[in-house]
Amino acid sequence: MSDLPAMSSEPILRTRGLTKRFGGLVAVNDVSLDLHVGEVHVVIGPNGAGKSTLTNLLSGDLPPTAGEVMFEGRDIAGCTSDHISRLGIGRSYQKTNIFLPFTVFENCRLAAQSRTPHALKVFRRVEGYAEINRLAYEAMESAGLSHRSARVAATLSHGEQRQLEIAMCLATQPRVLLLDEPLAGMGPHESQRMVELIKQLTADHAIMLIEHDMDAVFALAHRLTVMVNGEVLESGTPEQVRSSPAVQLAYLGGEELLHD
Amino acid sequence: MNSRLQQFLPWFVVGLLALFPLLENTFYMQLLTKVLIMAIFAMSLDLLVGYTGLVSFGHAAYFGLAGYALALMVPKYEAVSLWWSLPAAIGVCALFALVTGMLVLRTRGIYFIMVTLAFAQMLFFVFHDTKLGGGSDGAYIYVKPAMKLGDFEMANLEKPAQFYWLALFLMAATYLLLRRVLGSSFGRALLGIKVNEHRMRALGFPVFRYQLASFTLSGSLAGIAGYLAAVQYGFGNPEILSWHQSGAVLMMGILGGMGTLYGSVIGAGAFVLLQEVLSNQAWFGAAAKHWQLAMGIFIMLVALYMPQGLAGLAQKFRGKPATEGADE
Numbered sequence: 177m178s179d180l181p182a183m184s185s186e187p188i189l190r191t192r193g194l195t196k197r198f199g200g201l202v203a204v205n206d207v208s209l210d211l212h213v214g215e216v217h218v219v220i221g222p223n224g225a226g227k228s229t230l231t232n233l234l235s236g237d238l239p240p241t242a243g244e245v246m247f248e249g250r251d252i253a254g255c256t257s258d259h260i261s262r263l264g265i266g267r268s269y270q271k272t273n274i275f276l277p278f279t280v281f282e283n284c285r286l287a288a289q290s291r292t293p294h295a296l297k298v299f300r301r302v303e304g305y306a307e308i309n310r311l312a313y314e315a316m317e318s319a320g321l322s323h324r325s326a327r328v329a330a331t332l333s334h335g336e337q338r339q340l341e342i343a344m345c346l347a348t349q350p351r352v353l354l355l356d357e358p359l360a361g362m363g364p365h366e367s368q369r370m371v372e373l374i375k376q377l378t379a380d381h382a383i384m385l386i387e388h389d390m391d392a393v394f395a396l397a398h399r400l401t402v403m404v405n406g407e408v409l410e411s412g413t414p415e416q417v418r419s420s421p422a423v424q425l426a427y428l429g430g431e432e433l434l435h436d
Numbered sequence: 437m438n439s440r441l442q443q444f445l446p447w448f449v450v451g452l453l454a455l456f457p458l459l460e461n462t463f464y465m466q467l468l469t470k471v472l473i474m475a476i477f478a479m480s481l482d483l484l485v486g487y488t489g490l491v492s493f494g495h496a497a498y499f500g501l502a503g504y505a506l507a508l509m510v511p512k513y514e515a516v517s518l519w520w521s522l523p524a525a526i527g528v529c530a531l532f533a534l535v536t537g538m539l540v541l542r543t544r545g546i547y548f549i550m551v552t553l554a555f556a557q558m559l560f561f562v563f564h565d566t567k568l569g570g571g572s573d574g575a576y577i578y579v580k581p582a583m584k585l586g587d588f589e590m591a592n593l594e595k596p597a598q599f600y601w602l603a604l605f606l607m608a609a610t611y612l613l614l615r616r617v618l619g620s621s622f623g624r625a626l627l628g629i630k631v632n633e634h635r636m637r638a639l640g641f642p643v644f645r646y647q648l649a650s651f652t653l654s655g656s657l658a659g660i661a662g663y664l665a666a667v668q669y670g671f672g673n674p675e676i677l678s679w680h681q682s683g684a685v686l687m688m689g690i691l692g693g694m695g696t697l698y699g700s701v702i703g704a705g706a707f708v709l710l711q712e713v714l715s716n717q718a719w720f721g722a723a724a725k726h727w728q729l730a731m732g733i734f735i736m737l738v739a740l741y742m743p744q745g746l747a748g749l750a751q752k753f754r755g756k757p758a759t760e761g762a763d764e
Contacts, residue, residue: 298620
């Protein structure tokens with residue numbers, strides 16, 4: 177995992193000087209980072225470091241106070257979240273955010289439906305769209321939820337709900353994936369599954385992953401950014417970050433990373 | 437078998453209702469006509485409350501506006517053609533809903549309730565305090581609209597039975613239209629917005645546009661009901677625009693159960709018939725004057741013990757949840 181693939185390739189998503197202030201609090205301060213297709217860019221940092229706020233700025237859930245977000249060469253800072261989603265940037269939420277009363281299939285079908293321009297055709301039966309159904313089934317398959325297709329989402333286990341969260345994101349066919357702590361609250365077996373899934377997705381997606389599980393972080397990261405108090409403390413390959421004295425001192429307490 | 441029954445039951449009910457005029461009881465026929473009209477009104481609100489998750493407390497605005505639109509279109513002693521006056525009244529409502537929708541849909545929850553109420557009250561005072569629609573006396577419709585194809589008179593709406601059939605036809609048509617719309621991907625998106633608006637946005641749905649489309653359709657359908665009501669009573673007055681009317685249609689929905697469509701029809705029937713019974717002086721004497729008190733208690737009991745409304749009661753016997761989920 178140490179060699180950065182194709183450093184020369186243009187980043188699909190890049191931020192420069194990205195800043196978000198809530199009144200006097202600077203939640204995200206002057207953050208610049210690049211996402212490349214074929215790479216997992218992991219962002220770590222203690223609670224309150226601004227990781228989720230950063231995700232919200234990229235997905236359009238929050239408008240940035242300053243700075244730019246370039247997606248395929250155009251500035252999308254301040255665009256609405258539905259617009260950004262349609263451009264091809266999908267996200268999952270740290271707190272599970274699904275349609276609880278709907279079946280797993282309907283959750284994924286709705287997600288896939290968002291890609292169709294004829295969504296406003298009001299007289300055609302919803303079942304008649306083969307392409308949308310196919311996308312929904314594929315997304316369930318990828319996330320390992322096919323056997324739960326007919327279950328109501330509210331009755332799934334916590335881990336399965338996390339999988340559904342990812343499946344819905346996949347059904348929208350994004351090229352950039354923003355995954356906010358996808359492993360949170362998962363058992364070891366489920367975590368392993370998710371890590372495998374993210375590895376598979378890396379080939380044709382640019383992925384930003386926020387994660388606390390250090391095993392997963394080092395299994396997946398091509399590039400690692402450490403955030404503290406809204407600022408980037410260190411960014412580079414996992415080796416560079418691992419050996420950075422600043423990181424060891426400020427965030428990792430000189431322990432966790434040195435172990436392996 | 438069960439789903440077969442489910443498919444044919446509405447048609448069976450409509451068929452039975454169509455035979456009612458054979459009893460030649462004009463009083464009850466007119467009462468049923470009122471039920472049918474209110475059923476259209478309540479279904480239009482159900483689209484908004486039960487399927488889009490927007491609780492409007494100003495739905496009478498569209499109901500009343502259509503009534504006034506008709507009253508203002510009718511020449512004093514001649515019939516106006518239904519063929520253009522009905523679409524025109526619906527069009528006025530659609531336009532008003534589109535414009536108010538663009539403003540009110542920027543608010544949510546309790547603010548949405550208040551802002552929709554405010555718009556309805558504005559309209560109320562426009563018609564109450566200006567000469568536009570005859571002030572507080574209202575405007576009269578002396579001759580009912582004509583339904584002619586060339587020289588052939590399709591229906592004479594002065595005859596209660598024929599007007600009853602028109603109301604029944606439009607009620608069934610509204611039900612079918614809404615079923616169809618709600619079974620489309622558009623309908624599924626509305627349900628998604630009701631359940632989790634934030635997630636719909638994150639999935640790429642332009643939520644505002646969907647809500648505006650729903651709001652406009654809802655207002656237009658309320659216009660059909662308002663038009664028919666004005667034809668039935670022969671006038672439009674500010675009362676049909678008042679918040680009492682908005683409250684009454686909400687109560688019909690609560691009574692019948694939101695999010696099922698047919699619950700609105702049951703609720704409209706229960707509300708109108710209860711009102712008729714409770715305000716019957718022969719039965720309740722002096723208490724009949726205070727029928728709203730008894731109605732209020734009844735609705736409280738329904739809300740407490742049957743949160744899914746009367747439709748929920750019907751579903752209980754079939755062992756299914758009352759809200760039509762998007763389950764396959």
